[in-house]
Amino acid sequence: MAFIKTTEQSSYYTDLDKKSVGELLRGINTEDKSVPFAVEKALPQIEKLILAVTNKLKSGGRLFYIGSGTSGRLGIVDASECPPTFGVSHDVVIGLIAGGDQAIRKAVENAEDDRSQGWKDLQEHAVSPKDVVVGIAASGTTPYVVEALQLCNKNDIVTGCITCNEGSPLASTAQYPIEVVVGPEFVTGSSRMKAGTAQKLVLNMISTTVMIQLGKVKGNRMVDMQLSNDKLVERGIRMLMEELTITQEEAKTLLEQYGNVRSAITSYGKTHG
Numbered sequence: 001m002a003f004i005k006t007t008e009q010s011s012y013y014t015d016l017d018k019k020s021v022g023e024l025l026r027g028i029n030t031e032d033k034s035v036p037f038a039v040e041k042a043l044p045q046i047e048k049l050i051l052a053v054t055n056k057l058k059s060g061g062r063l064f065y066i067g068s069g070t071s072g073r074l075g076i077v078d079a080s081e082c083p084p085t086f087g088v089s090h091d092v093v094i095g096l097i098a099g100g101d102q103a104i105r106k107a108v109e110n111a112e113d114d115r116s117q118g119w120k121d122l123q124e125h126a127v128s129p130k131d132v133v134v135g136i137a138a139s140g141t142t143p144y145v146v147e148a149l150q151l152c153n154k155n156d157i158v159t160g161c162i163t164c165n166e167g168s169p170l171a172s173t174a175q176y177p178i179e180v181v182v183g184p185e186f187v188t189g190s191s192r193m194k195a196g197t198a199q200k201l202v203l204n205m206i207s208t209t210v211m212i213q214l215g216k217v218k219g220n221r222m223v224d225m226q227l228s229n230d231k232l233v234e235r236g237i238r239m240l241m242e243e244l245t246i247t248q249e250e251a252k253t254l255l256e257q258y259g260n261v262r263s264a265i266t267s268y269g270k271t272h273g
Contacts, residue, residue: 005165007138007191009184031186035197042180049160049176054213056132065095067136068112068144070192072097075136078203086216087224096121098144118148135161138195140168149173162202164195223262236261244268
């Protein structure tokens, strides 16, 4: 069967430039509502990848996201939020983008077409069979990503992917492919829209579920979060008040003493158990 990019097919909506703001918003919203259902169909694929990632991270490995453009930026966002949210080191989940860090803000011409750079970028981080590499590409054809995964496979490194087209070269390369087929975009070919939303939802699932499996959540609370601003300190105090049934002042004192919600809970339990 020939590979067809549904993300590149013509929008279901015509004459966008003639529609009112209200009509445009309703159309975009209608399309957006279809994305979670597309993700739901891919849950079995997502589960398989998460189990593989969890297994590697429990053994001291790392999770790499690699992509270009919007896909690369979304991977970087997810990776960058793991340390403050779950208290892990910055080198546990790593996001790489075609064109390097400058591409986070501005598009780097032809970066996604460089077949060799993806593997080079991974090698700069000493990628090894202990790790997992997840390629992110809405099209499923990005050379920077596809070639990187091919070389990972040759070097016994577990590979996964997130793509929004069925039967793509990327999906056939990845050992654990995730295909979230969202269909044509509201603006034809603008895969930062539904495809980007789908990728963000899947990335949320991967990092959150893996971190829960690694013990970084207690009950439903982020007990290992970094207390990097006043809002998070206040959240930590509330967590301690609710978990330990103590006053605000007692919780504040504990948090100041131990600097971490989990440590405060553990210590309190030992002295008041």
